[in-house]
Amino acid sequence: MMDAFQFEFMQNALAAGLLASIICGVMGSIVVVNRIVFLSGGIAHTAYGGIGLAFFMGWPYLVGTLGFSLAAAMIMAAVTLKARHRADTLIGVFWAVGMAVGIILIDLSPGYNVDLMSYLFGSILTVPDTDLWIMGAISVVIVAFVAFYYADILALSYDEEFARIRGVPVTALYFLLIAMLTVTIVMVIQVVGLILVIALLTIPPFIMERYARSLAVMMVGATALGMVFTISGLWLSCSFNLTSGASIILVAGGAFFLNLMVQRFFLTSRKNADG
Amino acid sequence: MPENNVQSDAFPLVRIEDLDFSYSGRPVLQNINLSVHENDFIAMIGPNGGGKTTLLKLMLGLLKPERGTVTVLGDRPDRVSHQIGYVPQNVNINPSFPVTSLDVVLMGKLAPGQRWAKDKAQNRSDAVAALSRIGMADYIHARIGELSGGQRQRVFIARALVTRPKLLLLDEPTASIDSRGQADFYKLLRQLNAEVTIIVVSHDLPIITGYVKSVACVNQRLHYHPHAEITGAMMEDLYPCTVEAVCPVARVTHPAPNTPV
Numbered sequence: 001m002m003d004a005f006q007f008e009f010m011q012n013a014l015a016a017g018l019l020a021s022i023i024c025g026v027m028g029s030i031v032v033v034n035r036i037v038f039l040s041g042g043i044a045h046t047a048y049g050g051i052g053l054a055f056f057m058g059w060p061y062l063v064g065t066l067g068f069s070l071a072a073a074m075i076m077a078a079v080t081l082k083a084r085h086r087a088d089t090l091i092g093v094f095w096a097v098g099m100a101v102g103i104i105l106i107d108l109s110p111g112y113n114v115d116l117m118s119y120l121f122g123s124i125l126t127v128p129d130t131d132l133w134i135m136g137a138i139s140v141v142i143v144a145f146v147a148f149y150y151a152d153i154l155a156l157s158y159d160e161e162f163a164r165i166r167g168v169p170v171t172a173l174y175f176l177l178i179a180m181l182t183v184t185i186v187m188v189i190q191v192v193g194l195i196l197v198i199a200l201l202t203i204p205p206f207i208m209e210r211y212a213r214s215l216a217v218m219m220v221g222a223t224a225l226g227m228v229f230t231i232s233g234l235w236l237s238c239s240f241n242l243t244s245g246a247s248i249i250l251v252a253g254g255a256f257f258l259n260l261m262v263q264r265f266f267l268t269s270r271k272n273a274d275g
Numbered sequence: 276m277p278e279n280n281v282q283s284d285a286f287p288l289v290r291i292e293d294l295d296f297s298y299s300g301r302p303v304l305q306n307i308n309l310s311v312h313e314n315d316f317i318a319m320i321g322p323n324g325g326g327k328t329t330l331l332k333l334m335l336g337l338l339k340p341e342r343g344t345v346t347v348l349g350d351r352p353d354r355v356s357h358q359i360g361y362v363p364q365n366v367n368i369n370p371s372f373p374v375t376s377l378d379v380v381l382m383g384k385l386a387p388g389q390r391w392a393k394d395k396a397q398n399r400s401d402a403v404a405a406l407s408r409i410g411m412a413d414y415i416h417a418r419i420g421e422l423s424g425g426q427r428q429r430v431f432i433a434r435a436l437v438t439r440p441k442l443l444l445l446d447e448p449t450a451s452i453d454s455r456g457q458a459d460f461y462k463l464l465r466q467l468n469a470e471v472t473i474i475v476v477s478h479d480l481p482i483i484t485g486y487v488k489s490v491a492c493v494n495q496r497l498h499y500h501p502h503a504e505i506t507g508a509m510m511e512d513l514y515p516c517t518v519e520a521v522c523p524v525a526r527v528t529h530p531a532p533n534t535p536v
Contacts, residue, residue, distance in 0.1 A: 033369070033372055033373070151381075151382075151385060152385070154374070154378070154382070155382045155385055157372075158368065158369060158372055158374055158379070158382065159363070159368050159369075159382070161337060161363060162361065162363065162382065162434075163382070163385070164337060164356075165335050165336075165337065165356040165357065165359065165361055166356075166357050166382065166383070166385035166386060166387075167356070167357045167385065167386055167387030167388070168385055208373075209371060209373055210371070212373040213373060213374075213375055213416070213418055214373055214374060214375065214378060215373055215374065217373065218373045
């Protein structure tokens, strides 16, 4: 296994995967306990519109994509906060329209054509050093922010109304969290692709949710699980010459279903013991 | 309403004057007047959709009145809401959330501009004391989802009490407790009433009147029955009673002429 990780591109891929695991473990736990997985998917797909806009206008990737995604995410966040029961429809519309806008804009862009596949599954094996530094910086900012506002984030996530009564600046904090989530998604998409972002944001936190006794433990556990999935996925992809992003997701998905089966088994055996 | 004059002249904890409120054009509360004084123990009864929960949320500053004023502890509700203990109606918020009873109670220690990390040990021992006081000492480190509805209710009450508020608002707190538990629960509230002013929204009409000091009927309008008017014995006679049988306000929405108060 160690042989594969001698190469520099593999080391970079490993570093990118581990950093993505940290960011996604922390933000993904917030996403899962707040039940905003669909909103995250909406942000990730709307980001494609931003990629198209950046290419069409000749702007740098980050300016176009982040700007476009942040604007769309703020609108979606406002709707989820004000009219939760209508939010899923609007997110679905943004999701589809964002993708379509991106594709049309790239059609219209002269010359260069972005490969949709590299956007979906990323290119973890060709991550440049600069992207690693940016991801590293984002991880530090996110972990520091969440640690500082942990009590408020916990209260907001558990019982928004009560948090408001206790004087937590719920609206501001919620928008800030969604903005951070958008930055996370846009950055990590560039490195590991849209599908892997959603997988890392949801699968490790979901597995941990049942076993953790606090949000903090859930974040740490999800990060660790994400790292295990990333390392084993990369190893599998090297050993069997498979697409790396898809391998990581399949490992995570396998663990997800294994966990469901284990829980089901324990649940039924406990029930039988009680009966 | 003239009933307010019956109460003491001391400055009320809560004063609601000429309040109207509607949800997207549909009137929910009309011309509400109420003064809540120290050591009151008020049951708020009325049909579903009558505006009881809305009235609590107006007192907490979660909603803004369309007309009229709400003053709590002499200030605007949203400025002092952190001094009110609140037990919401739904105890089944996020049952799979990874959080222990203790951490839920600690949320009650949050206050504007003040992080609980400052006085961690003190807050922790306060939270443990609040849980012990309501008989939840054995469940301090239990995950909130592992508790029964009634136990979760107690955790929420501890969360409301941990800051020793002057005013405690409870929204249908016994909805997930069986009838034997209900009596115990109201006994607990009566003990707490020695130091806390309590308003409790409830449907447990026959039981609750044995414990509270006064009753407020809410159905778009509010009718306040001070102590003398509704006693436990009188309510027992009405068993099994409905809001309609007790209070003229309950008939406001029906075509029958409104009984003058």
